[in-house]
Amino acid sequence: MPPLLPPQVDDYLTGLAGIGLQDVVLDEMEARAREHGFPIVGRAVGRHLELQARAIGARRVMELGSGYGYSAYWFARAVGEDGEVICTDGDAGNAALAEGYLRRAGVWDRVDYHVGDALTSFAEVDGEFDVVYCDIDKDGYPDAWAAARERIRVGGLFVCDNTLWHGRVAGVPQERSSPARDAVTPDIVAMTRAVAEDQRYLSSLVPLRDxxxxxxxxEA
Structure with missing residues (x-):
């Protein structure tokens, strides 16, 4: 499936995101994604996540859908040694991979990884968050927003990936049909609109990657 941006622009953004950051662990995580076709946010979005979290002084991040820890890598850099990134994923194998990568990266001590349904795990953790990051199955996006919107502090962020969905949300024709992807497009649109209509939040959809x-x- 072609990227929304021209490949040259995508490569340019990725290259900029890599300046000043040389980490063999990150390289290995990206290589795994290429080898296994695993969906990660990529380096340009990863830098953006770290930037957003650092900008608000985030110390507590909840991830809904963590895979093997790629996005958690960036959030863990942002929250610092005294911060906390709570990860969720239904696959114990991903949790084990995440521990291996993030321990080698020197940030595992600030990660708390829950294996199981993301929203169930979220409900079992008390307190407010500086950032809630959503990257679960797309039909769960409206429920994720409903669960997160009351638990983010004033000055905190709700961040959600795949909100352009390869252009499907705007009716962009697709080169290959995918009934499964088409079926969840209304859920992404509904969540995005609900966020935009919540007057307590100021939102923007950034056209990075997907x-x-x-x-x-x-506002409270």
Whole structure:
């Protein structure tokens, strides 16, 4: 499936995101994604996640859908030694991989990884968050927003990946049909619109990679 941006632009953004960051662990995580066709956010979005978290002084991040820890790598850099990144994934194998990678990267001590349904795990963790990051199965996006919107502090962020969905949300024709992807497009649209309509949040959909929705809570 072709990227929304021209490949040259994609490569340019990725190259910029890599300046000043040389980490063999990150390289290995990206190589695994290429080898196994595993969906990670990529380096340009990863840098953006770290930037957003650092900008609000985030110390507590909840990830809904963590895979083998690629996005957690960036959030863990942002929260610092005293911070916490709570990860969720239904696959114990991904949790084990995440521990291996993030331990070698020197940030595992700030990660708390829960194996199981993301929203169930979220409900079992108390307190407010500086950032809630959503990257679960797309039909769960509306429920993820409903669960997250009351638990983000004023000045905190709701961030969600895949909110352009290869252009499907705007009716862009696809080179290959995918009934499964088409079926969940209304869920992504419904969640994105619900965020935009919540007057307590100021939101913007950034057209990086497959679209990153960022919403800042401005009112209690």
């Amino acid at each position: 679209g990153v929705l960022v919403a800042l809570r401005v």
